[in-house]
Amino acid sequence: MWERKIKAIISIIFFAAATQGCTQLAVIADEELDRQRTERTVFSTSRFASLAVEANEQYDTFKNTVPTNIPTTGSAEFTGFGLLDVKRLSTDATGDQLIGLASLGADFAPGGTTISGAIGDIYWLSGAQLADLQAEIASGDTAAITARLGKVFENLDVNTQRSYQIVVPQFAGSDFTAELSGSVNLEDQSSAVTLAGTAQGNLRGPNAESLGMFGDVNQTLLITQDGESREGTLSVFAKQP
Numbered sequence: 001m002w003e004r005k006i007k008a009i010i011s012i013i014f015f016a017a018a019t020q021g022c023t024q025l026a027v028i029a030d031e032e033l034d035r036q037r038t039e040r041t042v043f044s045t046s047r048f049a050s051l052a053v054e055a056n057e058q059y060d061t062f063k064n065t066v067p068t069n070i071p072t073t074g075s076a077e078f079t080g081f082g083l084l085d086v087k088r089l090s091t092d093a094t095g096d097q098l099i100g101l102a103s104l105g106a107d108f109a110p111g112g113t114t115i116s117g118a119i120g121d122i123y124w125l126s127g128a129q130l131a132d133l134q135a136e137i138a139s140g141d142t143a144a145i146t147a148r149l150g151k152v153f154e155n156l157d158v159n160t161q162r163s164y165q166i167v168v169p170q171f172a173g174s175d176f177t178a179e180l181s182g183s184v185n186l187e188d189q190s191s192a193v194t195l196a197g198t199a200q201g202n203l204r205g206p207n208a209e210s211l212g213m214f215g216d217v218n219q220t221l222l223i224t225q226d227g228e229s230r231e232g233t234l235s236v237f238a239k240q241p
Helices: 001-042 045-061 131-139 141-149
Strands: 076-086 094-109 110-129 164-171 173-179 184-185 193-206 209-217 221-226 229-241
Touching: 045 076, 045 094, 045 131, 045 141, 045 209, 076 110, 076 131, 076 193, 076 221, 094 131, 094 164, 094 229, 110 131, 110 173, 131 141, 173 209, 193 229, 209 221, 221 229
Parallel strands: none
Antiparallel strands: 076 094, 076 229, 094 110, 110 164, 164 173, 173 193, 184 193, 193 209, 193 221, 209 229
8 A cells, every 4th residue: 555655656746847847848948939039139129220220321321323433343241121111002101011120242243233132030010100110210210219119029020931032133333123022921920921023222322332222012012911912112221331
């Protein structure tokens, strides 16, 4: 009898230890997901807001690069932001805004320049007043941008296909056409926005220190949300360090 009781007690102890271990593993798993989520944020919201304002200001300040001043050798890295406005009707003042880190690389050659990169680490603002964020970036209101992005931090996209790809075939001069592709999902998979088509852009600054591009569905940009066509625009501004 005592042997049975001892075995029962041991079984209970092992069960309790296993249960506690599973709980601890679950906590560790949650902590690991949080850590990975944070690591996917290349910049904090405040640093990202500052970068967005700086890239926008520099692009507005510079003029198109004189073709003879564009490098013909070497490469350059550009960092800034991409802002995608998505709405059902062209007259809508509200919609979804997807803003993320634009990381682009340019290769300069005698025959022209090629550019490639992506817009990643997407913040998804649902039901946004589309003009508000645009105005905050234009006015340099980093505090307002930081607060706005902070509210949607939990919607930071962490899916495998979490970026929009940008490819610019070789071009001469300062003007170019960017080819766009990719789909970004909300983390809970409740919605997805796919981007395709092209956007027009240019290099700016004395020696191509800045770049920008703009796409509109009324021209050559294609936006779909959950399989349905949408109205909207894409703006990308980035600068060299």
